[in-house]
Amino acid sequence: MIPEEGEDRLELDVYHTLLIGITQMFLGSYVFMLIDFRKPVQLWQRRWIVTAVMIVGSNLVGLLFFQFWKIYYRVAAMTVTFPYILVTLLCSRQRDFRAVFSIATGLFVGCTGTIAALLAEPFLGYDTYYTLVVRTIFFFLMAIVLRRFKTAYKKMLVQLDRGWGVLSIIPVVTFLLMLHIVTTIVPADYPTAMMMAVGLLAVCSSAYYLMYLFFEHIQKETAANNERDMLKLRLSALQSRTESVKAAEQAVRTERHDLRHRLQTVKELVDRGDRAAALDFLEAAQQRLETKKEIHWCRPPVLDAVFSSYFDQARRRGIHVDAKISLADTLPVDEGELAIVLANVLENAIHANMELSPEKREIGCKVMGSPSLMLEVVNPCAGTVLFDEQGLPVAKEQGHGMGVQSVAAFCAKYDAVYQFTQEEDGSFRLRLVL
Template identity: 35%
Template structure:
């Protein structure tokens, strides 16, 4: 039997080929929903689309050359394997996370096949009903995948272990479907219906457990971030209190010495030593300036946080310049804003520390409240930053990127206008603006 002279029904070989090609396109859509690329997202999708198209075009003449029976046996190698290899090349991860994604894809395509079979079963296996069932299941799974995509990508960044164990679930389910459906004559598949439904229910329950496990991990990570932020805020406030105590001690000593300073100045002026008096007065003024604490905004928590990170940066020989004009009333929750600034400043310090020795290291922070709330945080960098399709920087280091996701959630919640960029001056910049409803038109 070949594709030009099909047996067992007109066009059976061609229909199988078309169905296989359609399932390959569907597999590509499933993979794109789960794809966390090691390159720009748009470029990755173009590569996936072009690659899948090339694989399909190459398989058409192969199918007619080999004939339907041989091609059906070789479909996993000729059609599916190249798509899997392409996805592995584009994907950021090459470990158990990749295996879990691919086995999940296999389970979903098997589920689409199962849906078509179940829909067509009462109608004698009619191909039209089978196709409608597959399309409905495919659309439902695509919608579900895109809904779960943010959580799945977040878990890929958080979890580095356990994926091989997770992969056993979709792999076992796919194998069971293959045994119950693919290795059985179409007329005998109904006898395995109970086993198929039980197996599908068990797989769905297992994925539900995995979903709740991911949710638990996310909540734990969020709790840990909040704990770390609270710890940072407490450290910042404690540090500011220590600085205030030192400033008050210096001021107390200066007040104690003020009488001697005035007597000395009076004596110098009586002798006509104006130049000496002015020099002595300047030295006294410098001592007085040493008692002044730097304040950046009216919010005590934000003020302490900025002072804390400024000190952390300077202790690492990073130049810091902070120009902030913020009112006490903020357009966002103070703790959430602290989390954004803390994450951004930690990233800036980390980027500066990663620069080669002798390279200028600098962090600049600017913010204003009027007419709208806007912030800019800039730091020197190596100029090799990459950005995803939403404009957020991509981190290639394990364990990093959580702070960026936290910032993204903040921007989404407050509908902030934001931009990440690398300027010609070698500065990496984060800018964001939150519109004030009462700002009016200016």
């Protein structure tokens, strides 16, 4: 509690300004850590910081020069919290309950610092600056805790599409109840208010710990699934490559078996003086050997196997493939993760082609490794493709769309830019730039 009698008004205004300034600085840092900013990330981060500084700064000016403290607790929701929410929703990539959860989590963490300071007041003799130091120390400790929570949370923003509204109830309700306790119950009954606040913090903190365990479980399960998919992909690609090698070896054995007969034929043509026919005969034999030669699309072995596997699948199904692959030996991303993305995209393209008549089936694939990693896959498709608010195509059937989510997760991890579009001619196109 802050006793006002006998205190110099200017000193009290300075204290209130420091109190709100430090509190809002930490609250802003909490929200900043949890927000998944729009792209370009640095530009939207700067916009958020500038706007937040303007919002807080205007309130601090009122506290320092216009005795704003008397009404601050009643109007702070409109002068600070509500503008915070608006600018955060504007700058966030997710403009749904995920952004609400981030803001509410920052406010909840701020409540813990306020309650810690109130609990310390009886032991510090109600010295305002001592309690301010306690609040600042606790804010700093909570920032360290939140940094650990941030890594799991940011991954969940991509992996978990539903349920954020329910999760947001916990910090929102806690913040509102804490605000009521601090502004209404504390002045009337301090011991009861502190018991209520500590109990509420304990319940909400336990809920956050359970959420953290849930996030970690989901991420471990996702990592295990990705590893399983990678092993399946490697096995499938290895099988496809083995079949290609066996086919090429069989073709070479056949040509070697027929070589004696071919040489005899060429000898007869030369003996007759028909050199042109002999040369034509040898050229035809060479072309047959060229068609049997194994094709390598790039140097990285896993990607080469993926291209070979899915391009062979496409050709066997009557799909024309126009591929231009130019990749260096080393990649700026994990080869296995990029291979899974390509496998999902090419598989989706094959499935889309199978809904069309044979003469319309086609896949265009361009991959470049310089100056940056760029990928483009285009294929015709039947019907109109719908897109969600993140620009991702919406699956037509339940259980589909995992390939698209794989692309989104890959881009989120490596800060890549993706674009799904349906062209005027009806073709579906994916562009990815790292």
